[in-house]
Amino acid sequence: MDQYSDSDWNWDFFKEMVEDIEDNKNIIECISCGKCVGDCPAAKISNFNVRKIIAKVLRGNKSVLKDSDIWYCYLCEKCRRLCPRDGINIPLLIIDLRNESFKKGFGPKYNDLNKYVEMSERFLTSGVVVEEPLGEPLPLERIKELNIICDFARINYVFKASKANKNKIKNKKR
Amino acid sequence: MEFNPLALNLEEIEKKYPDSPLDFFKDKRLCAFKACLEKYFPGVRYGILDLANELNLKLSVCEGQSCCSGTFFQRNLITRAQFAAINERNLYELNSQSDIVLFSCNGCYNSVMRGRDFLKTPEVFQKTEKILNDLKIQMGKKKEDDQKYKILENPSVRFIHDLDFVYLIRNEVLNVLKYNLKDLKVAVHYGCHYLNLSRDKHTVEGYLKDKTKLDELVQLFGGSALDYQEKDSCCGWGASQILINPREALKITHDKLQSAENVGADFLLMPCPTCLYTLSKPEYREKMYKWFGDKLEIPTIHLNELIAILLGCEQERCMSLRRTTPRLKEIFEIITND
Numbered sequence: 250m251d252q253y254s255d256s257d258w259n260w261d262f263f264k265e266m267v268e269d270i271e272d273n274k275n276i277i278e279c280i281s282c283g284k285c286v287g288d289c290p291a292a293k294i295s296n297f298n299v300r301k302i303i304a305k306v307l308r309g310n311k312s313v314l315k316d317s318d319i320w321y322c323y324l325c326e327k328c329r330r331l332c333p334r335d336g337i338n339i340p341l342l343i344i345d346l347r348n349e350s351f352k353k354g355f356g357p358k359y360n361d362l363n364k365y366v367e368m369s370e371r372f373l374t375s376g377v378v379v380e381e382p383l384g385e386p387l388p389l390e391r392i393k394e395l396n397i398i399c400d401f402a403r404i405n406y407v408f409k410a411s412k413a414n415k416n417k418i419k420n421k422k423r
Numbered sequence: 424m425e426f427n428p429l430a431l432n433l434e435e436i437e438k439k440y441p442d443s444p445l446d447f448f449k450d451k452r453l454c455a456f457k458a459c460l461e462k463y464f465p466g467v468r469y470g471i472l473d474l475a476n477e478l479n480l481k482l483s484v485c486e487g488q489s490c491c492s493g494t495f496f497q498r499n500l501i502t503r504a505q506f507a508a509i510n511e512r513n514l515y516e517l518n519s520q521s522d523i524v525l526f527s528c529n530g531c532y533n534s535v536m537r538g539r540d541f542l543k544t545p546e547v548f549q550k551t552e553k554i555l556n557d558l559k560i561q562m563g564k565k566k567e568d569d570q571k572y573k574i575l576e577n578p579s580v581r582f583i584h585d586l587d588f589v590y591l592i593r594n595e596v597l598n599v600l601k602y603n604l605k606d607l608k609v610a611v612h613y614g615c616h617y618l619n620l621s622r623d624k625h626t627v628e629g630y631l632k633d634k635t636k637l638d639e640l641v642q643l644f645g646g647s648a649l650d651y652q653e654k655d656s657c658c659g660w661g662a663s664q665i666l667i668n669p670r671e672a673l674k675i676t677h678d679k680l681q682s683a684e685n686v687g688a689d690f691l692l693m694p695c696p697t698c699l700y701t702l703s704k705p706e707y708r709e710k711m712y713k714w715f716g717d718k719l720e721i722p723t724i725h726l727n728e729l730i731a732i733l734l735g736c737e738q739e740r741c742m743s744l745r746r747t748t749p750r751l752k753e754i755f756e757i758i759t760n761d
Contacts (some may be wrong), residue, residue, distance in 0.1 A: 256592055262759075271544060276502075291655040293678075294671040303582035321668060323661030324497050339721050347499050364666055370501065375487035381464045390562070391487055393513070397561050398508050398554055405501035 259309025266306060272346050275336035279303050285328035285339060297321035299339055301326055302346070314350040319343055319352040320357040349405070369404045426443040430583040433591055445478060445595040451585060454521035456535075458528035460690045460696040463610040467527050467696050468547045470727030471585055473734055477599040478592070485524065487516040493534030497662035502543045505609050506551035510538025511555060515571050518578040527585045527727055529616035529695035535582060537622065542574060586694040588725055593643055600718040601735035602758050605643030610649050610688035610721075611637040612679070612702070614695040615657050618748060629749065637692060637726065644733060653682035658698035665701065670714060676701055680719040690722040690754050692729060699725050703748040731760055 266273040270272055283300050291297035297318050305313040313319065322343040329339055368378040373396055376387035399405045436447045453475065461468045468484070475482035481741035489509065513535070517524050526532040541547045552574060589596055613634065632687050639650035659665065659676030681701060683691050693699055701707065703723040716754040724732075726741075733739040740753055 264657075272547070282637060288655075290661065290675050291671075294674045295668070312600045321664070321671070323615070323657050323664055325657045325661065326619040327615065327657075330619045334487060343499070344499060351499055362666070365498065365500075365663070367509065368494065372490055372492070372495065377457075378459045378490050378494065381462065382457070382459060383465055383468060385486065385487055386458060386486060391489060394512060394562065395489055395509065397558050398505055398512075402495075402505050403499045404495050 261309075262309040262311055263307055266342070266345060266349075269349070272336070272338050273342055273345060275334070275338065276303050276306065276342060278337055279307075279335040280334065282333060284333065287326055288331060290323045290325060290327070291321040295321045299343075302377060303339075303342070306346070312348060314353055315355050317351065317357070319346045327333075352372045366407055369407045372413060373399065373405065373408050425642075426539060426543060427576075427577050429536065429580070429582050431583040431587075433583075433587060436591065443595065445480075445592045448480055448523065448592070451481070451522040452478055452532070453523050453660075454485045454517065455482060456485050456489060456491075456517070456524050456526045456528075456695050458526070458531050460700050461527065464696050464699060464725055464728065464742075466728035466731050466736075467699075467725045468727070469740050470725070470729070470731035470734075471525060471734065473526060473736055473740075474589075474596065474599070474727075478595060480759070482525070483520075488513050491531045491534035492605070493530050493537070493581060494663060496534075496675065502550075503544075503547050504554055505575065506534075507538045507541045507547060507551040508554040508558070510535060511551065511574055512571075514575055514578060514580070515540075518575060518580040521580055521600060524580060524582050525585055525588055527725070528581060528697060529584070529614040529620075531666075532582065532584050533616035533620055541708060548574065564695065570695055575659050577616045583602060584694065586613075586617065586636055586640075586676050589726065589730065590640060596730070597643060600644065600730075600733040602733045604733075605645060605691040606758060607646045607683070607754070608649050608687055609641045609646045610651050610654070610656065610683035610691045610693070611641060612654070612683075612691055612693040612698060613637060614693060617694060637694065640726070641680060641692065644729075649683075649686045649688050651682045651686045653679045653687065658693075658695075658701045660697055660701040665707075673707060673711050673714065676707060677715050677717065677719065680711075680721055684719060688721060689712060689757075690724055690751075692724055694724060694726045699723055708720045708749075713722065721731055721752050722748050722751040724751070735759070 281300055284301040286292045289297065302318060303344065324340045326340050371378050371380065376392050376395055380409055437442050440446050446448065455471055456728040472482060480502065492506055492509045494500060495501045521724055554572060555572045564572065584738060618634065656679050657675055659672045661672055664672040667721060691702060706717060732755055742751060
């Protein structure tokens with residue numbers, strides 16, 4: 250079993266996470282009971298372990314941002330339901346850690362990024378994630394609104410990158 | 424700003440209308456939230472529309488409403504404030520055209536509640552306000568459009584999941600059904616975002632509440648709801664895990680399908696088209712066969728599709744021939760065979 254002394258605890262990382270999202274302050278209430286891991290779907294098929302991730306954040310261990318572990322979370326919120334402490338929002342912590350991971354230049358290795366690019370394109374061009382949705386299409390004005398809201402969002406960069414890519418391919422074919 | 428809860432208070436309706444909860448909905452404008460994945464399963468939409476029609480309820484399909492954008496928030500492609508802003512615009516449209524919105528998708532229902540929840544954090548509230556204000560300026564809108572680009576303080580609209588709706592008025596639903604389940608054995612799957620959404624874990628009742636509605640509906644409609652090991656597990660979609668870690672994600676899906684097959688279920692029933700997509704997509708079943716060696720053939724049906732079948736709708740309208748889930752036609756024929 251790991252042993253930790255007072256000098257192993259570095260609160261800087263934890264403070265950064267709390268500055269980012271105030272709700273993260275509640276992870277200090279974690280008693281390391283492991284209930285979150287017991288019925289976690291990701292834990293069944295990988296080394297994903299929420300208890301260890303929380304411990305790493307509290308110890309200031311930023312390697313958690315590089316690890317692939319945080320990308321295994323299913324965001325099913327079962328852990329939040331089972332956690333005996335009030336206020337620990339594990340899915341939100343995971344989303345925040347993933348954000349930090351992106352900012353540091355890490356991020357997941359998408360097995361099929363094309364599908365996500367397609368979904369992003371459709372959302373910004375028609376307001377839905379599928380082609381030819383059932384029923385009436387969204388009015389152009391509403392689509393314009395979505396584009397304005399997402400102007401500086403990652404989804405827009407994904408969309409622009411895919412458009413640039415498509416133009417490159419078109420130009421090559423000519 | 425105080426946020427009133429948007430979920431319809433079902434207990435209150437049951438108290439006020441103990442004999443006929445359907446009466447509560449009779450003078451209300453109802454609209455069905457458009458879930459993106461209904462495109463692949465049109466019976467999910469038609470089922471609830473046809474049911475409302477049979478019950479003489481005014482149910483239309485929501486207009487001017489975009490995708491809930493939950494999937495992009497979950498994948499860090501939009502921030503909480505951007506997600507909340509998209510949600511507020513949808514909420515404005517829904518509030519303008521309806522009193523009650525029905526949701527056929529766990530993900531959409533969760534997204535709308537979550538978007539509203541994020542606004543309780545002051546920082547997110549301010550950022551969302553700014554986004555909406557900038558949006559108003561860029562859209563060149565006039566003063567009369569003020570409310571459209573503001574965070575709605577106390578919207579009058581209320582939300583209800585289709586499962587909760589059907590369960591609430593189950594006796595009235597039973598009266599209009601043409602067919603029954605003919606003792607078919609059904610494995611039910613609630614889905615994570617229905618099971619785990621804001622659950623009160625301090626009491627046993629709070630923990631168990633809502634978890635039996637689908638089982639009870641199956642029994643009421645003439646089938647038997649089976650218990651199986653993976654009943655509470657995720658379908659495997661896992662907020663697009665299938666795109667990042669497909670083998671691991673499909674192991675979850677495989678275990679769920681296999682567990683339901685092992686107890687002899689005739690089909691798997693669920694209240695969410697995203698779960699339905701994951702559990703029934705032929706490409707995923709082929710991958711599971713290739714990776715894990717099991718040919719899984721259990722059919723999968725959405726609650727609304729089942730309602731459509733039991734109402735006596737034509738096969739194309741209930742389930743669509745685009746569905747290639749194995750043995751689905753067989754189930755349809757068993758139920759509708761006089």
